[in-house]
Amino acid sequence: MEALILVDIQRDFLPGGALAVTDGDAVIPIANQLQLHFDLVVTTQDFHPANHQSFAANHPGKQPGEVIQLDGLDQVLWPVHCVQGSTGAEFADGLHMDKVAQIFPKGTDPEIDSYSGFFDNGHRKATGLGDYLKEKGVTKVVIVGLATDYCVKFTALDAKQLGFETVVVPDGTRAVNLQSDDFDKAIQEMEAAGIQVVHSEALLNG
Secondary structure: OEEEEEEEEHHOOOOOOOOOOOEEEHHHHHHHHHHHOOEEEEEEEOOOOOOOOEHHHHHHOOOOEEOOOEOEEEEEEOOOOOOOHHHHEEEEEOOOOOOOOEEEEOOOOOOOOOOOOOOOOOOOEEEEEEHHHHHOOOOEEEEEEEOOOHHHHHHHHHHHHHHEEEEEEEEEEEEEOOOOOHHHHHHHHHHHOEEEEEEEEEEHHO
16 A cells, blocks of 8 residues: 655745745645545645744744754754744645545644654654554655655655655655755765655556
């Protein structure tokens, strides 16, 4: 059984959003096309409380992009984004949700960030996604969404670590690119971990 995981295709990560990913809306048509080829589709949702400690605004004098120590972990500080109940946390307009079987919120604990759809950044708590997929008999996951160099990468690495055959669709992702080569580095890191990188055209025509 194969599942499609949509990672954080939310308004705040699209052009004009609070943490806009360049060209982020380009992933939407690819995500919609791929959904038609899967019996099981799930999505992750960045879903922060307003007092989340990954927000630069919650650290006087700090700016987005700076790195601090948060509960023993390096933490990149971000603009306020995907706050629970805000329009920015909503899924993107145009993203088909009718085939989505389950939504997995993440980043809900104010004291620790969660890039991965499976665990927080310290692997202290699980979101339930891994157990859900295993209960459904899923052995292979295909991942698209935002952003390549953070939530997509860490979701893929955790999927692989949990024993799923893992595929990332590079043209169905876009990167934050705090550094200009972060997209390329993320793809290389995933490939080095044994994750397959397959363009959507090959999946849609396969």
